[in-house]
Amino acid sequence: MAPATADLSPLVRTLERHAAFAPADRDAVLALPFQVRALTPLAALSRAGQATRCCHLMLDGYAARYKLLPDGTRQILNILVRGDLSGLGHALFGLADHDVEMATSGRVATVSADAIEALAAARPAVARALWAETLFEGAIQREWIVNVGRRNARARLAHLLCEIAVRQDQAGLGGGRSLDLPFTQQMIADCAGLTSVHVNRVLQRLRRDGLIAGESRRVRIADWPALASEAGFDDGYLRTPRESAGRETLAAA
Amino acid sequence: MAPATADLSPLVRTLERHAAFAPADRDAVLALPFQVRALTPLAALSRAGQATRCCHLMLDGYAARYKLLPDGTRQILNILVRGDLSGLGHALFGLADHDVEMATSGRVATVSADAIEALAAARPAVARALWAETLFEGAIQREWIVNVGRRNARARLAHLLCEIAVRQDQAGLGGGRSLDLPFTQQMIADCAGLTSVHVNRVLQRLRRDGLIAGESRRVRIADWPALASEAGFDDGYLRTPRESAGRETLAAA
DNA sequence: CGAACTTTTGACAAGCATCAACACGTGTGG
């Protein structure tokens, strides 16, 4: 995968979506002390109930936040891609309220919460960007509530694929509409609040209808307009004001 | 209802859950310029797509954030009670990505985003509290994803009632476990991702089983342990570290 | 006192879950 970019530049990229950074801001972020770890699937970044004072920046691969219910079912809350921060809240509160673990193999950079808080206190632009990023994550989570609450299985999966494709694209990963999703159908089911059996059937239909292509674990979006339309997908919630003003986006193209 | 407490003290109360305030911090928050408005049900606090540079503090009554889907269905994303801030994200981004409107009559205090940002820039404790409050709202929204994604209708409604009861209690409103919910069943349905017909039936069963009491629009929790148990309700996500350390909470009692 | 909304009820349909196999690929150890 991504070569030896073992620095915090993905974080700079993420934060600069929200606020204008002076060179000194950029340098300050890049100067944060961190530690890179290569992880395998299922490796934990946070465990619910665990005390913690550090957070994690995704460098490669995918991670998933989720909550486990008493009956053993699980609900995935978000998929983390390159540039995403895991556990900002956990770090600030000192306690994790949900689990985060790797969905694929990949690398993460671990940063101490103290260093981040100190940086936020010292540099207003960084503080504002961190706050805005937190608000931004909230917008994504609200869209997930809508997804599981008010869309049927087909639209839910379509929406999930659209969102991940756009977020991948924004992270500077692979070609916009293609999607190399190494997720099991069980994991997709846990994102959508469905069973893996039903996900299997709906995915087959989407494939048969020409909306997606590729065999399992290699989903490719074959017909973006149709998929986005069935999903009721509007990428507005994934764009920041600074971006909307400027460059072209995937969905608009 | 609440008498003439037309100041920003509910905001101070909310923020002090997250960070230790010096008297000067308190005073600075209370000194924010604001404007109180008495609103009737359905009055808008934000409209999706609308440009805005102010946010709203709930003083009395309830409001609801929601998103409308192309097919006309709606999904409520959160219920706002006294002390909650509406539209922090909208204000910071300058654009609303969802609707917020009053669910009952009540009063809100409107504050300009510029004033809040200036205050955050000037007082680190306030900035930190605002950031923490944003993270905190994220925790509530994650629990809503779980609720609509992985619980059946009965547990969803039970969970919703438990959450609102605890949040009301935390806001310093009415007696802990009693709940005076002036919501239509359609509104409850929009919170839970269900239809109003099904909500009606499930509510009847909860009443018949002795978990709740009171006629419509006057729900009272009759058997907290049983209701919380069926909901799989754990109030951990509603408590901040500063609180957990100290005083007694509703669910623990 | 009537209009508009909300709650309630019933009959029926559909979407999705559940259960239980079986197929397929991959990796591992004998």
Add this chain to the structure above:
DNA sequence: CCACACGTGTTGATGCTTGTCAAAAGTTCG
């Protein structure tokens, strides 16, 4: 190198949960 175990994907049969449609009864408010 083969046999086997294991995780994952696939399929079918069946049934429960929830949605849909429609109408009646109750409520609120001008």
